[in-house]
Amino acid sequence: MAILYHHPFCPHSRFIRLSMAEMGMECDLLEERPWERREGFLLLNPAGTTPVLVEEQMSAVPGATVIAEWLDETRGLALGDRRLLPESPQARVEVRRLVNWFGRKFAEEVSEPLVSEKIYKRFMRAEHGGSSPDAAAIRAAKSNIRYHLKYIGYLIRQRNWLAGPSLTYADLCAAAHISAVDYMGDVPWDEDEHAREWYARVKSRPGFRTLMTDRVPGMQPSPVYADLDF
Amino acid sequence: MAILYHHPFCPHSRFIRLSMAEMGMECDLLEERPWERREGFLLLNPAGTTPVLVEEQMSAVPGATVIAEWLDETRGLALGDRRLLPESPQARVEVRRLVNWFGRKFAEEVSEPLVSEKIYKRFMRAEHGGSSPDAAAIRAAKSNIRYHLKYIGYLIRQRNWLAGPSLTYADLCAAAHISAVDYMGDVPWDEDEHAREWYARVKSRPGFRTLMTDRVPGMQPSPVYADLDF
Incomplete structure (x- = not known):
């Protein structure tokens, strides 16, 4: 399965999580703390930023916009009129x-x-x-x-x-x-x-559901955060 | 002819000027001072940044990466093996x-x-x-x-x-x-x-030639700037 290196509150990572959910794509989420500049992570993305997508047999796809274009190029056509980057x-x-x-x-x-x-x-x-x-x-x-x-x-x-x-x-x-x-x-x-x-x-x-369960230890979400009728 | 709103020393604009030259595309260059936030320019690009490409009969294409993707989608295939965004x-x-x-x-x-x-x-x-x-x-x-x-x-x-x-x-x-x-x-x-x-x-x-003739009034370019054997 694909692996997404992300941080639960990195907004760029959240964009890709939502996009993959819309496409029905599952992935393993691995939490990365980009500020720690972990060596193994820098090998995947020398810029040291989240998110990074790694699919089997593939080199890493680093950066939210690069991942979004990649997902469209490899899965977009199959989505038909639910494609997230339109045809024209x-x-x-x-x-x-x-x-x-x-x-x-x-x-x-x-x-x-x-x-x-x-x-x-x-x-x-x-x-x-x-x-x-x-x-x-x-x-x-x-x-x-x-x-x-x-x-x-x-x-x-x-x-x-x-x-x-x-x-x-x-x-x-x-x-x-x-x-x-x-x-x-x-x-x-x-x-x-x-x-x-x-x-x-x-x-x-549906992709929002998993985002809504993320928590910062010691910091409660605002009352409207997971409320659909905020 | 297409119009490129740019600033001669905006590096993002220079990227698009080089790309259009590689594609053999001509355009009129209109100098914009983005910090002045000219109203007519903000209508083309609400973000107020250069470059913006306007082609005939088309709405504006704002931002260097958006323009680069647009140029590839509308001209890329015709470039064959000189395409600037490869096939795969x-x-x-x-x-x-x-x-x-x-x-x-x-x-x-x-x-x-x-x-x-x-x-x-x-x-x-x-x-x-x-x-x-x-x-x-x-x-x-x-x-x-x-x-x-x-x-x-x-x-x-x-x-x-x-x-x-x-x-x-x-x-x-x-x-x-x-x-x-x-x-x-x-x-x-x-x-x-x-x-x-x-x-x-x-x-x-060849696209570099016109860049090399740009001058900042009152500021000489460094001696190596236009030198091909620097």
């Missing part, structure tokens, strides 16, 4: 644009600082960069998330799903990043009702 | 991994800080974030570039081009980012002779 090049542009938006821009401005400061730092020793959470970084991220929710709401007022008429990687990527933040209770759901309605729909996909 | 899914994984390496990691650690601090800031007014260059950021970037050159050298000792036997997006992306840094004279070419030999090969591609 123009529709693919919009999906990839939004995967970049959430996987890079939202990640840099919101999910990576929050996950690093509030979750990863609990487990990082000083020699791996551990320190107390940076309150200014947390404050900035919690402010930035508001305009991203508005942007989701803006898109959803025009379309059924983020990138168009059907569920795509764009929805799964955005929801994955938001889900990690939602665990900490840092998503201001009153900001945009369309964004909230869209997230409720993505959250009810 | 496994070979594509390696090209995309390295495009991520240079387009994200190298960008964050080296080319973006150097271009921002030493070039963009010359033209940024205070209200757009202009200030004097950050000496610590410049120093860190100039230190970081060394291990990237070693990594290029490591790959080139095993392969003809960065991602395998033929020229791919990986080479063009890496060379594009390095070229912007080389203008400023900040590439320590004595670090790795294999990296230097590889760059000399990429630099002799």
Whole structure:
């Protein structure tokens, strides 16, 4: 079976877990603490980041967007109209644009600082960069998330799903990043009702179930985290 | 004709200019100063970043990796064995991994800080974030570039081009980012002779010619910049 090296609260890893679940693909999940820079992991991905997918008889596929393209190239056609990267090049542009938006821009401005400061730092020793959470970084991220929710709401007022008429990687990527933040209770759901309605729909996909059972030792999830009627 | 909104020293834009030249595609270049957040440009790319490609009768294609995938999907097959993203899914994984390496990691650690601090800031007014260059950021970037050159050298000792036997997006992306840094004279070419030999090969591609004529007003390029025997 395929192995996914991931961290349960790495938003990029969550994107791939959701995507594989939509495709009906099973895999073994191996938890990696990327900040430890384990030698065996660096051989799989010299960049040292999660997620990394290893399929039998194959070299490693490192990085969420590289894995998403790989999964589409090797399984996409068989999914028919449930394909997560649509057929037409123009529709693919919009999906990839939004995967970049959430996987890079939202990640840099919101999910990576929050996950690093509030979750990863609990487990990082000083020699791996551990320190107390940076309150200014947390404050900035919690402010930035508001305009991203508005942007989701803006898109959803025009379309059924983020990138168009059907569920795509764009929805799964955005929801994955938001889900990690939602665990900490840092998503201001009153900001945009369309964004909230869209997230409720993505959250009810079967792939979300295993994400909802992940726990940070010593840190309870926010009450809305696993609630489908939040 | 297609229009590429770019900045002459934006390394992501340079990657696309090199790629289009390899494909024999012409386009009009329109200079954009992304820090000004021009309204008409934000309509093309809400993320406000260069490059953006606009082809006739088409909506905008924003972002270097999205454009690279688009160009491959619409022109790749016609290129035959000069295709910049190889046929096999496994070979594509390696090209995309390295495009991520240079387009994200190298960008964050080296080319973006150097271009921002030493070039963009010359033209940024205070209200757009202009200030004097950050000496610590410049120093860190100039230190970081060394291990990237070693990594290029490591790959080139095993392969003809960065991602395998033929020229791919990986080479063009890496060379594009390095070229912007080389203008400023900040590439320590004595670090790795294999990296230097590889760059000399990429630099002799026809697409490099127009890049070599770009100038920053008031800032001469380093003597090695346009020299093929540097």
